[in-house]
Amino acid sequence: MHLKLPLVLRASCAAAVTALAVPAVSQAPASQAPAARQSVADDLVVANHILANEGVLDGYGHVRVRSPADASRYLLARAGAPALVTAADITEYDLESRPVTNTTAAGYIERFIHGEIYKARPDVIAVVHCHCLDVIPFAATSVPLRPMYHMGFFIGAGVPVFDIRRAAGITDMLISTPDLARALAQTLGSSSAALMRGHGAVVAAPSLRLVVAQAYYLNVNARLQMQAMAIGGGRVTYLDPQEARKAAQTYERSWDAWRAHLPRR
Amino acid sequence: MHLKLPLVLRASCAAAVTALAVPAVSQAPASQAPAARQSVADDLVVANHILANEGVLDGYGHVRVRSPADASRYLLARAGAPALVTAADITEYDLESRPVTNTTAAGYIERFIHGEIYKARPDVIAVVHCHCLDVIPFAATSVPLRPMYHMGFFIGAGVPVFDIRRAAGITDMLISTPDLARALAQTLGSSSAALMRGHGAVVAAPSLRLVVAQAYYLNVNARLQMQAMAIGGGRVTYLDPQEARKAAQTYERSWDAWRAHLPRR
Amino acid sequence: MHLKLPLVLRASCAAAVTALAVPAVSQAPASQAPAARQSVADDLVVANHILANEGVLDGYGHVRVRSPADASRYLLARAGAPALVTAADITEYDLESRPVTNTTAAGYIERFIHGEIYKARPDVIAVVHCHCLDVIPFAATSVPLRPMYHMGFFIGAGVPVFDIRRAAGITDMLISTPDLARALAQTLGSSSAALMRGHGAVVAAPSLRLVVAQAYYLNVNARLQMQAMAIGGGRVTYLDPQEARKAAQTYERSWDAWRAHLPRR
């Protein structure tokens, strides 16, 4: 969003980012919280655009982030294609996934995913739900995802597969109720990601930038694993679980590169 | 086209297309039908551009839609590359695939496909014929397409394969006569799509936006199935037929995302 | 090139194309031949750009066309990356591949390919030599290319593989002498294309537009065949040779679509 804002608004964003630097944002004085929220909301718009532009999200899927001002709230765009999300679409939800702002706008039908994962995982700040293509073949087979290289380090702790049929029999495949979202959160457990059979994946991380990068590399790693299995048969050397733990990183440079890669509008 | 023209020009194009529509108006009041037809023709131009831009159509293939004013007419561009179609190319045909407007322009040699599917399927409003790459390998083998995820739900009802050789022996592979088109419509039956051996596919749907999305996801699903077969061998879990039925959707957000993705001209 | 010419020059190109409409260009009066040559040279620049933009040519490879004014001459860019070719680079060669114009510019080291194929094949007007990726795996195995669909019809007559080692033992893999070019022409025989082991392919056709399209679809067909072999094992149904012969076409619409797809400069 702030990619196209006029200069005056951009200046106020810059101010907002400064405010965000206050160490514990959720305890910030009331006068700073709106600025911090604005900065996070701006980043959330960019996150939507990056995930769409890099092919992680298509017309569907979503990314949301915990509110910096109130850990019992989360920010998420109202229902719409991620590539087209603007600042005006960012909506605040409570942990029951009821809209607190933008209350008349249509919400993503699967927004319960976010509330239930937040309840189960206080460490999680941001979540991506995607129909990302490269993981679908793994979700449809009994082949577990394994870390191919250090950029996929978070896969080392295991990526469980959620089969909605075991939780609820024959469905329309969507996580459209709090009960289904709780079952998904339970399968996710303490992992960074879970695949969803016949549907896609959820990725959870302690920051927005991290969740964007992990969603991206979850897919890259899946492609590489398919190729390694094709040429190496059963003899592929994955990262050792200890190597994967040690290789943990923040992907700090990726965000800037992806952001620069966004089409000019 | 209407993505880029200044308003004044758009109005004059609209008038031109509206004029063409006059003869066919039959079920709607004269004052409403031209506007409805114009809106559908505009969408048809966008549909051509989206299908070309997303790689579903190359220099060939076509998409057409039933006239909103007269169920016995359909709209289709005159022969030309889909990426270059403009409002002036939109031509009205009767169900025998004879041009009613633009009568001196060259028509797609395979336009009979559209008339015959309309005759056989009153539920069908829009049809895509594509040489879309990802389905060709399935059309050349005895491996049936199966729904990999909810975005490919319509594949759950089965995607038959039309082999022109069984209908007409050795041919040039094209559906260049009403007889061949009828044979293809018969193979399609009540399905959403049929593959054509050594040629491509036809996709049929109750709306233009739906047929564009189904043509797109027919290809995506084919790619995913190839990958799942490669890593999972014979043990791939496809959507259950009942899941596929329940997962039916309108892909409403996809159109906007694809349209925003069109190159500026 | 004429994509970026100022209006005055573009008008003269338009005149040139009109002149080209004279049925037998090689017998045209002297006053028309330069215009015809200019038109063909313009198309040759576009052909270079299309083949680069669609991924058939990388920084190397070339496309040339027989001179419309003299069947014993051919037009080819001087040595340079195809994406960057301009009208000033177009050079005229005799059938011994000696430059007749631009005589001080460096020529493609492999230009002999063109002279020798012209000598052996009076029906050939245009030739592409590419390091096109999708055919390299076929050139390196004993798996013959087969026509997957009507767009690959010309593959039905067979695509022989030239192994330079059988002609000349250990070499640098390049067709850098008339002798090597003759051996390649002999392997090509009457086919539309030949693969070159460890190198790429040559494609020959009776027109510039046709050779561009055949080079493009040679690669597309190779990709599709790899995929069909992967999912179908040994049970792939290729076009019947008679079907392939009947499916012959001019790809007329492709050129316009590819040309519109070129980046604006």
Place this chain on the structure above:
Amino acid sequence: MHLKLPLVLRASCAAAVTALAVPAVSQAPASQAPAARQSVADDLVVANHILANEGVLDGYGHVRVRSPADASRYLLARAGAPALVTAADITEYDLESRPVTNTTAAGYIERFIHGEIYKARPDVIAVVHCHCLDVIPFAATSVPLRPMYHMGFFIGAGVPVFDIRRAAGITDMLISTPDLARALAQTLGSSSAALMRGHGAVVAAPSLRLVVAQAYYLNVNARLQMQAMAIGGGRVTYLDPQEARKAAQTYERSWDAWRAHLPRR
């Protein structure tokens, strides 16, 4: 950077970088060395952009070149995404990988790779370290990379695989110490490239343009080999080692084509 700046700005940037170079000038006359260093630094910026734009580098990875003025110095961007590198980021390091200019900027944690390879290989002028995707599957299996065609000639001399675990047990996979860099340089030996298990590759060459092209074609060749293995099973004909040696080339035209392919900024 110098792709877009107006001339006046370019001159001032040039001055800035030249100033940095002054301390290191040792073997060339003072009047020539700054210009040579500036030219190399400019090329290094372009090399970063090309490698990012062609998908060899993502947000990580780096390319550096030996200083033209002092063989005991090398030029490398400070830590940052390659697509965003500007002339101001170019930093000079000594062979212990200590910054000589830009001394307060953060350096790539893996910059030791460059110093140690320079020490071991006087013939090497430029090095790329990439997390390039296509080679990861080969680094994870016991399948050696082999030259598929003349553009991959340098693979003919063998591409060893470095497994950091054999050198240092369980690590974070990064070459973050001089010791690890020495072990990697030892595995590289006299080869043009080495794969790094669970990480990526290093590519070394006698010029900047050559190393960019070899990094690019290392990946292309890997893709082609995967495909050839899939269709040909164990019967793939690779370049003979002697053919590979004879096919050595400079890829001179590739640089211009890739540079023209960079997005305008």
